[in-house]
Amino acid sequence: MASVQDFYDMSREWYANRMEEDWEPPTPEEATTLFARHGFVGSFWKLG
């Protein structure tokens, strides 16, 4: 559970270039780091 503002702020980074042809999905480590920057931490938000 997280605030709507935190979800919005995280989404700006998570989806930043999603629609571009050269988009690359983040590695699990990159994703975990990105989530953590916005307060999404812990095993729940761990990928891979």
Added chain:
Amino acid sequence: MSPFDRQVRAQIYRHIVASGLGPAATQLANARGWAPEEVEEAMRRLEHEHRIALVPDEPSVWMAHPFSGVDTEYRSTSNGRSWYANCAWDSLAILSLMGDGQAVVTRENDEVIWDVRNGVVTPGGVIHVQVPARHFWDDVGFT
């Protein structure tokens, strides 16, 4: 992703942004002069790689996150255009991509409206995610 798969994925997003709905393989093929069967194969590969979700048993886009290709109870509107989202998170994510506006969740007896202006979401509130991140794609429709 192969170069062609990348082109197909990008064209899916262009179609959704322009039309508000997910494209069928034939629509993508017609828009770019591609062979429909090659587009279908690319869409299946993209789904296998969890880049998109297809409508079950159809060569048509169900999800290209954060957009839904089909109508849902989550709708985001910005600058006079609207798109469906897959969930509350995605409804806000669409506005992060498309600009300030409103995210509306409409249920049988209730409606939740968030406004986004200059990157600030009002009113406040929380979103509860039930599925851990590593299991998002186990059943993406449920997620």
